[in-house]
Amino acid sequence: MRNPWAQTGNYRTSYEQDTTIFATYREIASVVALLVALLVLPQLLERSQVLTLNFILIYAIAVLGLNITTGYAGLISVGQAAFMGVGAYTVALTAPYLPFYLTIPLGAAVAAAFGAIVGIPSLRVKHLYLALATLAFQEIFVWTVGRMPALAQGASIPVEMRNFLGYEIGFRNHNHFWYYVILFTLVLMVIAWRNLLRGKYGRALVAVRDNDRAADAMGMDPGRTKLMAFALGALYAGVAGGLLAYFQRSVVIEEFTLAKSVGFLAMAIVGGLGTVVGSLLGPAFIEYLQLSMERFSEWIKGSQAIQQIIPPGVDVASALLPLSFGLVIVLFLMFEPRGLYNWWRLVRSYFRTWPFKY
Amino acid sequence: MKRSMLLVGLTLLSLAQAQKTVSLVHSGAITGPTSDVGGPYAAAIEDYCKYANEQKLIPGYTLNCIVRDDQYQNPNAQRFLEEALDRAKPAVYLGYATGAMLALKSLIQEVKLVAIPASAHIGLIDPPDNTYVFLPTSSYSEQVVALLEHIAREKKGAKVALVVHPSAFGRAPIEDARKAAAQLGLSIVDVQENGGSLDNTALLRNLEQKGAEYIVHQNVAGPVANILKDAKRLGLDKKIKQLGAIYTGGNDLIRLAGDAAEGYLWASSYYTLEEDTPGMRLHRELAAKNNRGVLGQSHNYTAGLLAAAIAVEAMKRAAQRFGRIDNATFYDALVGMNGPNAFNPGFVVKTANSPEIDFTKSEQTGGEGLRVLEVKGGKFVPITQPFTSTLFRKVHYGK
Numbered sequence: 017m018r019n020p021w022a023q024t025g026n027y028r029t030s031y032e033q034d035t036t037i038f039a040t041y042r043e044i045a046s047v048v049a050l051l052v053a054l055l056v057l058p059q060l061l062e063r064s065q066v067l068t069l070n071f072i073l074i075y076a077i078a079v080l081g082l083n084i085t086t087g088y089a090g091l092i093s094v095g096q097a098a099f100m101g102v103g104a105y106t107v108a109l110t111a112p113y114l115p116f117y118l119t120i121p122l123g124a125a126v127a128a129a130f131g132a133i134v135g136i137p138s139l140r141v142k143h144l145y146l147a148l149a150t151l152a153f154q155e156i157f158v159w160t161v162g163r164m165p166a167l168a169q170g171a172s173i174p175v176e177m178r179n180f181l182g183y184e185i186g187f188r189n190h191n192h193f194w195y196y197v198i199l200f201t202l203v204l205m206v207i208a209w210r211n212l213l214r215g216k217y218g219r220a221l222v223a224v225r226d227n228d229r230a231a232d233a234m235g236m237d238p239g240r241t242k243l244m245a246f247a248l249g250a251l252y253a254g255v256a257g258g259l260l261a262y263f264q265r266s267v268v269i270e271e272f273t274l275a276k277s278v279g280f281l282a283m284a285i286v287g288g289l290g291t292v293v294g295s296l297l298g299p300a301f302i303e304y305l306q307l308s309m310e311r312f313s314e315w316i317k318g319s320q321a322i323q324q325i326i327p328p329g330v331d332v333a334s335a336l337l338p339l340s341f342g343l344v345i346v347l348f349l350m351f352e353p354r355g356l357y358n359w360w361r362l363v364r365s366y367f368r369t370w371p372f373k374y
Numbered sequence: 375m376k377r378s379m380l381l382v383g384l385t386l387l388s389l390a391q392a393q394k395t396v397s398l399v400h401s402g403a404i405t406g407p408t409s410d411v412g413g414p415y416a417a418a419i420e421d422y423c424k425y426a427n428e429q430k431l432i433p434g435y436t437l438n439c440i441v442r443d444d445q446y447q448n449p450n451a452q453r454f455l456e457e458a459l460d461r462a463k464p465a466v467y468l469g470y471a472t473g474a475m476l477a478l479k480s481l482i483q484e485v486k487l488v489a490i491p492a493s494a495h496i497g498l499i500d501p502p503d504n505t506y507v508f509l510p511t512s513s514y515s516e517q518v519v520a521l522l523e524h525i526a527r528e529k530k531g532a533k534v535a536l537v538v539h540p541s542a543f544g545r546a547p548i549e550d551a552r553k554a555a556a557q558l559g560l561s562i563v564d565v566q567e568n569g570g571s572l573d574n575t576a577l578l579r580n581l582e583q584k585g586a587e588y589i590v591h592q593n594v595a596g597p598v599a600n601i602l603k604d605a606k607r608l609g610l611d612k613k614i615k616q617l618g619a620i621y622t623g624g625n626d627l628i629r630l631a632g633d634a635a636e637g638y639l640w641a642s643s644y645y646t647l648e649e650d651t652p653g654m655r656l657h658r659e660l661a662a663k664n665n666r667g668v669l670g671q672s673h674n675y676t677a678g679l680l681a682a683a684i685a686v687e688a689m690k691r692a693a694q695r696f697g698r699i700d701n702a703t704f705y706d707a708l709v710g711m712n713g714p715n716a717f718n719p720g721f722v723v724k725t726a727n728s729p730e731i732d733f734t735k736s737e738q739t740g741g742e743g744l745r746v747l748e749v750k751g752g753k754f755v756p757i758t759q760p761f762t763s764t765l766f767r768k769v770h771y772g773k
Binding site for chain 2: 062063064067068071162168169170171172174176186187191264265266268269270271310313314317336337
């Protein structure tokens with residue numbers, strides 16, 4: 017007899033069953049429990065801790081987008097921060113005239129349009145050459161913003177929102193208010209991601225990634241699929257950029273540089289390419305690594321004993337973050353190329369069949 | 375006997391309890407990009423805080439100095455400021471990077487917290503949200519305009535190129551420089567961005583072709599040192615004179631550029647390490663006492679001392695005048711630092727018309743005087759008397 021709460025004996029015998037997001041009630045219950053926990057979490061944290069959480073959730077949206085372009089479609093993009101910047105600057109320019117629930121989708125649409133344009137080289141080039149094309153866009157974006165007086169030449173453009181439907185937003189509740197907005201957006205983006213990729217379009221992405229000529233022979237349009245992958249990846253980045261603009265109360269070019277794009281790639285790799293869970297775990301892990309290294313670095317600088325061992329002129333504290341960042345990526349690529357998602361999958365598999373081993 | 379000892383003990387305990395704590399928070403790039411500036415700056419703040427507590431500079435208060443390393447990352451700077459606001463309720467924020475400070479302006483305005491940044495970007499004290507930001511010395515824009523005035527005095531109608539850092543920090547003075555050059559009869563032949571190229575042959579040949587006689591830098595010392603070395607290698611050091619704003623010069627530039635730095639002109643408000651003023655004596659004393667080595671040789675150490683000294687002085691005045699130190703009394707004490715109450719710690723030059731450090735509600739620049747210094751025999755030597763740019767206010771504010 018089929019048990020709707022357990023995976024054991026729960027066979028997928030139809031196409032509809034095979035494409036369901038949740039196979040059992042237990043999976044639905046666990047997602048609901050996670051959402052409840054996420055809703056309650058900020059009430060248990062300090063305001064400044066909610067700030068870190070907000071950055072993680074915003075980066076998770078950007079990484080979700082990168083996971084469409086790079087994770088699913090296999091098109092390497094090192095311009096995700098620039099797409100995020102397109103969204104952020106669109107929001108900065110339209111925020112004085114429109115409410116945030118219009119400016120953010122507008123920013124996402126503009127970013128998607130840029131994504132489709134930047135994706136054009138993907139019709140002719142692949143792999144590292146394509147990565148270079150996206151790198152060029154990243155650099156052109158920063159260069160252009162730096163020369164546009166309308167965008168304050170990369171200096172700050174304030175993005176203020178003091179009131180939402182009569183609810184006053186100020187220093188004391190700013191982080192919490194934006195936490196719930198970002199969380200709501202993230203949930204929507206995850207649902208859209210799952211729905212998009214479990215259907216025809218998702219399979220087309222995988223087919224084009226694995227062999228675009230074979231996909232072409234089977235009636236898919238590899239060119240359009242690739243452009244859509246870029247546009248969708250950029251759309252997610254645009255949403256993330258718009259949220260970042262409101263959350264940080266301003267837009268400055270330093271948030272959209274090549275280093276940030278590389279950071280997003282690292283988050284996607286560490287989290288697990290092409291997965292929702294990886295898109296959440298990657299940013300959380302990298303942010304936690306950053307915080308840990310920060311504390312470790314402060315400890316090294318404060319420790320007389322350590323300072324005596326280090327040769328004069330050698331700044332270990334400076335090297336710690338890039339060193340740990342690089343090391344983590346290399347170690348993941350070598351020993352766990354499927355990223356943190358794989359650990360999550362193993363744990364989940366264990367509990368799914370519990371108390372049976374298999 | 376026992377009773378008297380108990381009384382003494384209780385008195386000491388109550389005195390100890392009467393000693394209140396006031397917090398100062400600094401977030402800067404102690405490591406990572408620009409840490410050559412941020413390292414000595416933060417070290418100076420730490421050293422001055424220790425000194426302030428040892429000397430009991432703030433009557434009835436112990437100074438709690440929170441110094442954090444934001445690694446030049448805006449999100450880190452934002453996090454540290456918010457953490458401090460939650461946990462320590464600081465009376466003043468000593469900020470650092472241009473980008474982070476510009477991004478934090480509206481938050482600073484909202485919480486009414488005085489910020490004294492290391493960045494001298496004019497946008498920080500321009501509206502909107504500028505009430506609580508105060509620059510310790512003249513802005514980058516004023517420094518560059520002053521250098522253009524110096525060039526105009528030296529050669530009428532000279533051709534000038536600007537080479538700036540590719541960031542908001544670098545681009546800050548370009549607009550004012552263009553307006554000032556037009557009024558001074560100078561021609562700006564080119565504006566180039568340079569973030570640290572190792573070979574600047576193309577840049578220099580291009581500027582030579584455009585007839586540039588002067589290059590004005592708004593950058594940090596590393597890229598400028600590379601350009602100076604390349605100019606010497608190409609034989610352009612005699613043909614093109616190079617000058618720069620505050621973060622281009624100092625002992626760091628001489629260390630990096632070696633003899634190629636000879637003849638380089640630098641706009642600085644700070645006294646040099648060799649000069650005998652109360653501030654520079656304190657600089658030498660604190661750097662030696664805290665074993666700061668190379669960090670203690672930098673003018674950025676002086677800059678950190680000045681920022682901390684202004685903060686401590688305002689705290690002291692707030693405590694004396696209002697009996698308490700909080701955001702509001704700190705602000706009132708700071709904007710009251712003018713006229714006979716101006717602050718003269720001996721770190722920066724003063725002109726005949728202006729004291730060393732003074733602030734009002736509308737005048738948010740502390741030290742307005744600066745000098746042009748030239749590298750002679752491996753040292754920066756002042757070649758002008760302290761002066762204030764006559765043109766800057768006209769080109770920037772239109773008055």
